[in-house]
Amino acid sequence: MQVHLAVYPEMMASEFWEKLSKDMAKEGGILQTRTSPEELRGTYENGLAVILMVDDEPAGYFAIWPMSEEYYEVGSGFIRKDLRSQGYGTALYKKIATLSVLDGKIAFAISKNPAAIKAGYRAGFIRHLDWKNPVPYEFTCGLCDWIEEDKKPMCPDRNSSCTLCILHGGGI
Numbered sequence: 001m002q003v004h005l006a007v008y009p010e011m012m013a014s015e016f017w018e019k020l021s022k023d024m025a026k027e028g029g030i031l032q033t034r035t036s037p038e039e040l041r042g043t044y045e046n047g048l049a050v051i052l053m054v055d056d057e058p059a060g061y062f063a064i065w066p067m068s069e070e071y072y073e074v075g076s077g078f079i080r081k082d083l084r085s086q087g088y089g090t091a092l093y094k095k096i097a098t099l100s101v102l103d104g105k106i107a108f109a110i111s112k113n114p115a116a117i118k119a120g121y122r123a124g125f126i127r128h129l130d131w132k133n134p135v136p137y138e139f140t141c142g143l144c145d146w147i148e149e150d151k152k153p154m155c156p157d158r159n160s161s162c163t164l165c166i167l168h169g170g171g172i
């Protein structure tokens with residue numbers, strides 16, 4: 001099995017993005033507004049994603065989503081089912097956390113997936129309990145599509161099943 005991590009300018013064929021998008025669309029833990037072939041490709045070609053390639057096939061993806069000048073969300077983490085729990089998620093997370101585009105920015109991640117959270121800790125993300133500061137609420141719970149808008153203020157998942165982490169603590 002040949003494995004490598006790809007970053008732009010390594011080019012991918014257009015069928016590649018269709019396949020990756022289909023695989024990621026099956027995952028409930030990933031914000032589905034971000035998994036179209038166009039989104040995945042555009043993000044990668046802007047230097048904001050890392051891909052796990054196995055035998056020249058897409059087998060994993062992690063991306064950075066700029067929310068504003070200052071705040072960048074790391075997410076859309078995906079590893080093909082048969083390759084999970086073998087360290088690949090951690091490897092992609094570590095790679096993305098060192099991309100220079102994050103220098104001087106506050107990078108954060110939100111997840112309910114224990115494997116993603118663990119991989120994030122290994123990449124230098126630190127758990128943060130305040131969902132309004134330093135990352136504004138509009139970029140944390142504001143974007144959430146797991147719960148109805150009127151239930152968000154009392155969300156029972158916040159800081160229980162749902163975890164916010166900031167890279168290196170965001171300098172706090």
Ligand SMILES: CC(C)(COP(=O)(O)OP(=O)(O)OC[C@H]1O[C@@H](n2cnc3c(N)ncnc32)[C@H](O)[C@@H]1OP(=O)(O)O)[C@@H](O)C(=O)NCCC(=O)NCCS
Nearest residue numbers: 029077078079084085086087088089090111114115116118
């Ligand atoms: C999240 C995801 C990318 C992690 O990738 P991965 O390759 O499995 O991650 P790693 O192997 O590097 O690390 C996962 C760690 O979590 C552990 N783990 C897996 N499931 C777990 C669970 N339910 N509870 C606690 N730990 C768990 C693994 O054992 C491993 O730890 P170890 O190395 O000490 O054994 C992958 O599981 C995935 O694609 N999930 C579906 C999509 C998704 O929900 N993404 C989250 C978006 S935020």
